[in-house]
Amino acid sequence: MFLPQATHKKRIGSVLVQMGYLTNDQIEEAVKQSHTKGQRLGRYLVGSNMITPDILCRALALQSGLPVTDLSDVEIGDDVGKLFPYSIMMRHSFIPFDDCAMFVCIAVSTPLSAATFKELERTCSKKIEVFLAREDLILKQLNELRKREAGGQPRRFIRYPYAAPVKYMFYSRFAGPSEDTLHDGVTHNISEGGMLIEGPGSTQGAPAELLRRGVCLRVVVNDPPNDMKALCRFKNIQEKTGRWFMGMELLEISADDRRRMKELCVRAMVEQMKKTDG
Numbered sequence: 001m002f003l004p005q006a007t008h009k010k011r012i013g014s015v016l017v018q019m020g021y022l023t024n025d026q027i028e029e030a031v032k033q034s035h036t037k038g039q040r041l042g043r044y045l046v047g048s049n050m051i052t053p054d055i056l057c058r059a060l061a062l063q064s065g066l067p068v069t070d071l072s073d074v075e076i077g078d079d080v081g082k083l084f085p086y087s088i089m090m091r092h093s094f095i096p097f098d099d100c101a102m103f104v105c106i107a108v109s110t111p112l113s114a115a116t117f118k119e120l121e122r123t124c125s126k127k128i129e130v131f132l133a134r135e136d137l138i139l140k141q142l143n144e145l146r147k148r149e150a151g152g153q154p155r156r157f158i159r160y161p162y163a164a165p166v167k168y169m170f171y172s173r174f175a176g177p178s179e180d181t182l183h184d185g186v187t188h189n190i191s192e193g194g195m196l197i198e199g200p201g202s203t204q205g206a207p208a209e210l211l212r213r214g215v216c217l218r219v220v221v222n223d224p225p226n227d228m229k230a231l232c233r234f235k236n237i238q239e240k241t242g243r244w245f246m247g248m249e250l251l252e253i254s255a256d257d258r259r260r261m262k263e264l265c266v267r268a269m270v271e272q273m274k275k276t277d278g
Contacts, residue, residue, distance in 0.1 A: 012041055012056075014027075015062050015063045016045075016059050019055075021055055022051070030045055030048070039270070042110070043135075046267075047271070053134040066132045067131050067132070068131065069097065069131040069133050070137075071097065071133045074097050076095065076096070076097060080096050080098065081145050083096050083099060083104055083124045084123055084124060085123075086145060088123060089142060090142060092108070093108065093109050093138060094108045094112075094120075095138050095145075097131075097141075103127040104127075105129045106129070106130055107133035107137075107138055107141075108133070108138070109133065111132075136266055139158060140158050143158045157194070158265075158269075159190070159191045160189060160191065161268065162187055162188075162264070162268040162271070163187060164186065164187045164222055165221075165222040166184075166219055167184060167219075167222075168185060168199065168218060169182050169183065170202045171216045171218045171231065179204055183199050185197050185198055185199025186198055188245070190261070190265060190268060191265060192258075192261060192265055194232065194235070194247070195248050196245065197246045198243055198244070199243065200243070201242075201244040202244075207237035207244065211234055215234070216232060216234070216251065217232045217246065217248060218231055218232075219231075223264055230251070230257060230261075231250075231253070232248035232249060233249050234247065234249075
């Protein structure tokens with residue numbers, strides 16, 4: 001979208017209005033709500049589903065004049081990942097993704113202050129080129145680095161703590177319901193690839209038996225105004241005091257519900273970051 005005026009000195013809300021995604025009234029209300037919640041405006045807008053992470057990234061690029069990089073398919077090499085201490089990368093929410101003898105490229109979710117920029121150059125003893133990237137993709141890369149440092153395998157999807165009511169039924173993928181009961185449960189965490197659900201167990205056998213038989217779960221996640229429906233398969237089941245804790249992987253889900261799941265993960269990520277900021 002062509003913008004006739006320079007946006008480098010505009011506030012991010014004004015940039016979004018100029019881009020045509022929000023109105024002045026929407027921005028004014030969002031500013032009030034973000035101040036009340038103690039959030040940056042951009043995080044509030046994404047968490048409230050008023051804009052997508054991609055739109056926020058493009059708006060910040062227009063505001064700052066920084067180039068954008070896409071981290072979706074980037075693999076951070078071991079040498080690049082060790083240019084900065086992990087604690088510094090987490091504190092300033094950035095990830096290095098390329099380097100050479102003289103400089104290193106880093107991806108940030110918001111422009112760095114001059115003091116932070118100088119601190120990072122001193123830390124790596126190189127010149128720094130700054131790019132903007134989606135905050136959720138930066139967090140995903142940081143999660144993979146953390147797993148690598150711990151010696152484990154990185155998760156394909158980041159899990160976010162999130163409690164949402166669910167209804168579920170034990171189900172055979174090819175033969176339909178394996179029992180008639182519709183159970184009530186709650187999610188403990190969610191990701192773009194699955195979720196952890198707590199709730200009543202099946203009357204059709206112990207967890208090991210259900211895993212052996214390949215029983216699945218028909219799940220409806222309550223996320224007003226639209227519920228999300230998916231067929232999930234078990235990755236693991238733990239039984240504690242009569243409750244089942246079921247790690248699930250998405251098997252079948254509509255394109256619309258997959259999009260809603262991604263949006264829900266972004267909201268959960270924002271909530272997690274708010275608690276960390278606090």
